[in-house]
Amino acid sequence: MIALIHFEIRKLLAERKSLLGLVNIVIINVLFSLAFYLRNRSHADRPHHLDQSVLVGELVNAYMYTLGILAPCVFMLFPMVLSVMGAFILAGEIENGSIRMMLFRPVARWQLLVGKFVALSAYSMVMLLLLGVLSYLAALLQFDPSGKVLVPGPMFMLRNSHLLMPDQALPRIFLAYTLALPMLMSVSAMSLMLALVMRHFTSATILTSTVYFASYIIGSLPMLSGIHPYLPTRYWPFWKFALMEQIPWDTIVQYGCWTGVYTLVFLGLGCALFSMKDV
Amino acid sequence: MSDPTCVISARQVTKRYGRQIALDAFDLDVREGEIFGLLGPNGAGKTTFIKILVGLATPNSGSIELFGQDLFARRRQAARQFGAVVEAPIFFEYMSGYDNLRFLASLSGGAGRAEIDRVLRIVGLKDAAAKVVKAYSYGMKQRLGIAQALLPRNRFLILDEPTNGLDPHGIAGVRDLIRVLVRDYGITVFLSSHLLTEVEQICDRVSIIDHGRTVLEGSITALKAAETIVVVRVRVTEGAIALLEALQPMLLQPEHEIIEAHFSCLDSDIPDLVRSLVQGGAQLLEVRRRERTLEDIFLKHTLGSDPVDARHLRDEETSPS
Numbered sequence: 001m002i003a004l005i006h007f008e009i010r011k012l013l014a015e016r017k018s019l020l021g022l023v024n025i026v027i028i029n030v031l032f033s034l035a036f037y038l039r040n041r042s043h044a045d046r047p048h049h050l051d052q053s054v055l056v057g058e059l060v061n062a063y064m065y066t067l068g069i070l071a072p073c074v075f076m077l078f079p080m081v082l083s084v085m086g087a088f089i090l091a092g093e094i095e096n097g098s099i100r101m102m103l104f105r106p107v108a109r110w111q112l113l114v115g116k117f118v119a120l121s122a123y124s125m126v127m128l129l130l131l132g133v134l135s136y137l138a139a140l141l142q143f144d145p146s147g148k149v150l151v152p153g154p155m156f157m158l159r160n161s162h163l164l165m166p167d168q169a170l171p172r173i174f175l176a177y178t179l180a181l182p183m184l185m186s187v188s189a190m191s192l193m194l195a196l197v198m199r200h201f202t203s204a205t206i207l208t209s210t211v212y213f214a215s216y217i218i219g220s221l222p223m224l225s226g227i228h229p230y231l232p233t234r235y236w237p238f239w240k241f242a243l244m245e246q247i248p249w250d251t252i253v254q255y256g257c258w259t260g261v262y263t264l265v266f267l268g269l270g271c272a273l274f275s276m277k278d279v
Numbered sequence: 280m281s282d283p284t285c286v287i288s289a290r291q292v293t294k295r296y297g298r299q300i301a302l303d304a305f306d307l308d309v310r311e312g313e314i315f316g317l318l319g320p321n322g323a324g325k326t327t328f329i330k331i332l333v334g335l336a337t338p339n340s341g342s343i344e345l346f347g348q349d350l351f352a353r354r355r356q357a358a359r360q361f362g363a364v365v366e367a368p369i370f371f372e373y374m375s376g377y378d379n380l381r382f383l384a385s386l387s388g389g390a391g392r393a394e395i396d397r398v399l400r401i402v403g404l405k406d407a408a409a410k411v412v413k414a415y416s417y418g419m420k421q422r423l424g425i426a427q428a429l430l431p432r433n434r435f436l437i438l439d440e441p442t443n444g445l446d447p448h449g450i451a452g453v454r455d456l457i458r459v460l461v462r463d464y465g466i467t468v469f470l471s472s473h474l475l476t477e478v479e480q481i482c483d484r485v486s487i488i489d490h491g492r493t494v495l496e497g498s499i500t501a502l503k504a505a506e507t508i509v510v511v512r513v514r515v516t517e518g519a520i521a522l523l524e525a526l527q528p529m530l531l532q533p534e535h536e537i538i539e540a541h542f543s544c545l546d547s548d549i550p551d552l553v554r555s556l557v558q559g560g561a562q563l564l565e566v567r568r569r570e571r572t573l574e575d576i577f578l579k580h581t582l583g584s585d586p587v588d589a590r591h592l593r594d595e596e597t598s599p600s
Binding site: 106 | 388
């Protein structure tokens with residue numbers, strides 16, 4: 001199993017598509033930095049209005065920047081990257097036939113799936129780590145290194161905005177980044193499962209993205225509330241609760257468990273699909 | 280009890296895809312140390328059987344023993360004893376040839392640098408080992424496929440169409456390589472192909488499969504010796520074609536004023552054949568005895584006596600595409 005995981009990680013490292021995550025992180029940092037730079041320039045000569053966006057702007061420091069960039073990345077960019085990578089390492093290999101070279105070996109199909117899941121999880125972890133480090137370094141070019149952190153509710157899909165004290169900020173950022181990993185792992189499991197449904201790289205990528213974003217869209221429509229408790233996207237972003245002034249640990253544990261259940265269900269279905277069909 | 284010298288012993292293997300039967304109670308024995316060829320027209324069931332052997336497909340019924348062990352009950356143990364290249368040698372193109380071998384072998388328990396270098400030398404890729412596979416020619420990939428199938432120290436190779444897509448030099452190279460593997464390293468080779476001349480040159484025994492069933496099995500020497508081809512040339516006259524067709528030739532080829540017909544028969548049957556033609560009024564121009572080729576045997580057993588179909592297949596097989 002260790003040899004298999006090593007192989008999968010080595011393949012991910014050798015493949016150019018793996019740079020997709022890194023490129024995304026760089027691009028979003030460039031855009032964020034540019035946006036803040038332009039905002040600071042345009043606001044320098046104008047009287048301030050006391051709306052929330054101005055307040056947020058005034059409070060920006062490297063901590064807040066590092067936290068603020070997490071939301072778009074974890075809600076949108078990284079799931080998209082994982083949809084592509086999951087489809088590539090499984091549906092792509094089935095489609096082009098390279099997976100056969102591994103299936104001839106004394107390796108069970110479930111092991112192959114788990115190996116790919118672990119590799120994709122490691123990839124998610126690297127993306128989060130790079131995002132944290134790069135965004136903090138990028139923020140240092142423009143902002144103070146630390147300070148209070150305002151957590152705007154709408155940005156993180158929280159009911160209210162929260163203010164974290166400077167001594168709270170760093171551990172909370174670390175906690176939020178850490179808790180984002182199970183969500184990305186679950187997205188990875190879903191991506192691999194759907195890759196086994198489609199067995200075609202492009203179709204699998206589109207299907208995973210569609211399921212993920214459709215789940216969010218449906219989850220935001222009150223008239224479809226009957227299905228909301230069954231949508232994984234309801235439970236996945238439980239990392240955001242780490243940003244509340246009072247952390248609701250019971251909700252984090254509950255949502256974390258549901259995320260784990262979804263991950264296991266996706267992997268279980270994936271194993272069943274992989275074992276049932278000829279390659 | 281199975282024959283201890285058998286590497287593969289397949290019994291009553293059946294595989295269906297929906298209503299279509301790909302393998303129909305298929306039996307096969309491959310003995311240790313031989314080069315065994317599985318022949319058949321497209322869609323005969325060759326690749327299906329190989330996919331079942333290597334674990335890519337599951338049969339609906341039947342049993343297969345590999346080195347005396349139940350393939351399905353002990354697949355992981357069985358998979359440690361064979362290497363395979365099925366349909367095409369598709370590697371992880373963005374990795375080097377060496378890394379592909381190292382990581383693939385690691386899934387079977389691993390192979391050291393010396394072992395990997397040894398198989399790279401055997402297949403003649405030692406100097407290209409550090410290059411990414413993307414830069415390899417198709418022939419090099421085929422050789423790399425054989426190299427990975429040899430690791431780690433596999434005793435049995437399963438090769439599906441190993442010379443497909445290769446130029447004449449590549450075909451000769453793979454053919455020589457297979458011979459070396461069997462002669463110098465004691466490896467058993469099971470290969471499928473529809474390149475009959477290749478199989479004829481390289482294999483000890485063959486099995487011809489059609490519509491998922493074995494239609495003929497035996498050593499090439501014995502098969503070729505069993506029957507003779509008699510080539511008959513007659514002048515085109517009224518009723519000549521009907522007369523020849525009534526005698527069920529393997530091949531019937533009208534050319535201008537002459538018709539050439541090939542008959543498969545025993546030596547002792549030749550006088551009767553000639554007598555029938557003469558008594559039927561055929562104007563005989565030539566009667567010639569020719570040793571059967573594997574292609575003759577293949578055509579006879581996979582297409583019956585339909586000369587039109589036989590000619591079509593012959594054309595397809597000899598066409599460059």
